[in-house]
Amino acid sequence: MIRRFIQNAGWPRIIIALFLLGLFIAAPFVGVRVDTSLSNTLVRFGMNGVMVLAMIPMVQAGCGLNFGLPLGIIAGLLGATLSIEWNTEILAWLSGLGTQYKISWLNDMFVTAWREPLGFASAIIIAVPIAAILGWFYGKLLNRVKGDEMMIATYVGFSSVSFMCIAWLLLPYKHPTMVWGYAGKGLRTTISVEGYWLHVLSDSLALNIQTDDIHLYIPTGMLIFFAVMAVLVWIFMRTKTGTAMTAVGSNPEFARASGVNVDHMRTVAVMMSTILGAVGIIVYEQSFGFIQLYMGPFYMALPAVASILLGGASVNKAGILNVIVGTFLFQGILTMTPSVINSYLQTDMSEVIRLIVSNGMILYALTRKVRAGR
């Protein structure tokens, strides 16, 4: 039975889980607080969860791991920056809408009180259509290059990020908190979301206990948001479209024979991945506090890919449980290694461990399927 469990979970996963457990056990002995570490892990879990969730549709539809996640992230960044640029206008428009249609609760007072959540919502509402359009083109492209999706996705991500580097400089943003002070144009490399929608999800319903004995912070709102998104994806994957999508992924010929439009399903999956990526980065930013532009999104696909693989997904099969387990393990290691190993060895090995664990995990997944197929 133990052997079967090991076979199901896979060696790398067990080693990493044991490693993480060891870190948690070792933490008190080197003066690292377990409750603080756990809180940090939960915060990072909530920050990254939705982006990891974005892997599911594409993996299930047989498009492989979405190394092109930066494309979705760019849509999210556009939504985030535009929501700040037009913040005043959006709020004014909303209260104007209330007056026009005689909606008594939608007045100035409401809008002022809820300006942060409204700003956050506007970021998502702007980002989703952009992501859908980009995802549609991206999906059409991936349909033409079946078999090579992952490599091409990587470079689609890279080239779109470097293209946007030029765009961030040239787009006519005006808002003084976002553009370079001396030139008056060109977006800054990092933009603070403080005063707009900093911690709107994280701090809502948050459990924050800071006493002498306990330092616990649970970002309940953010975790609920992740849960809602996860449930939505879960439900979607069980609808008719979702089932068809899975069928396309597991056997395209069979799916085609049973009357499923393979290319259409793949496009829908890619669009969903891109949209989830866009929403994911906005959730990430509201907790992190900054919008990172330019080369910021460059390598963001790799942690997400590594997380879902760590959770037990393979190149062609992934579920919600993989996302939850994987994100928790991966973010746990990222949180724990700097604190625990640094206090023990007096050096910062976290970056190196992150590189080895995440890429080792991806390598393992890429080389495993072939062996199983033989």
Add this chain to the structure above:
Amino acid sequence: MRKIFDLVANNAVPAVFIIISAFAIPLSGYSASYLIQELLTRIGRNSFLILSLLIPIMAGMGLNFGMVLGAMAGQIGLLFICDWGVVGIPGMVLACLIGTPIAIVLGIFCGHVLNRAKGREMVTSYILGFFINGVYQMTVLYLMGWVIPITNPALLLSRGYGVRNAVSLLGIRGVLDNLIPTIITGTQGAGQFLSVNGAKSYILMQIPFLEGAIRIPLATLVVIALFCVFIVWFRKTKLGQDMRAIGQSQSVADSSGIPVNRTRIIAIVISTVLACYGQIIYLQNMGTLNTYNSHDQTGMFSIAALLIGGASVSRATIANVFAGVILFHLMFIVAPVAGKNLIGDAQIGEYFRVFVSYGIIAISLVLHAWRRNREREAARRSLRGNKGGE
């Protein structure tokens, strides 16, 4: 019609680059002799690295993103000779000797991994580069000076172990490039000696209307030329023929008795070892080693250059390499200045250059996959016997 389409598709990328350069060169305002000097330097610096990509392409393994493994092996060799204080050509040779076994081990590892991931070699070798980068950083940042003996304080971080971020390679800087000091000049007769920067340089030839003197890294170019001869010869050997057969069809090669997996590993090992030498040549020209970043861009820039030269994922020639180096680096030199003169912002030219590098790789990969899928579809149709669709 089909032929015209293929001709355009095969040469579209170089053509676009020639057009971009044609616009950007006058905008940059650089003189011809400056451009030629820069290009010659960059041909000497980068060609060897790019040439190391050819053999895996021949064996049908696509673009070897794992060449950074070789680059890292070369850097480890360089770190050791810096520590021991071996300078000049002996230093370079010693660095190669140290790098070779490391590159061979890494290459064998890479080959085994890629054999397990047939059909997606490129993405696997790409991730493998990142993975080995982690191992490399661990070695250099924590083990060197602690487990691996490195004693030179100029190399080590102040904490006593781990190598500094920037290592000066003054001992071997330009030793190969300046081994045979040669220049081209516009002022004096050919065949004479001229003193340039204290070194007596042989005037190879004289080109009228040329301003100033252009230094030629003759020895490096000779090494590169020898290497090209090696590749041409290698293609004709039994091993080279085997690789080409595997590149055509693995199953056919297998049934005709070629050890497919073994040959593929050899192809990757050769590529990795050559990339190791390539990186050493590259760094002797640069003169400084950024311990943690030098190898990062090597793979990307080499691959972009090769593709810009008109190569594809399945077909690359020596001519592609040189066309690619010239076109890619021409853009490298002129893009920032052209961007500055055109829009008033050098940063845009910089980003444009990065965008082009990534974009060109993306487009080449897309074109290759697209064409392959179409050919596969056509083959299936002709097998069914009705060529005019389903």
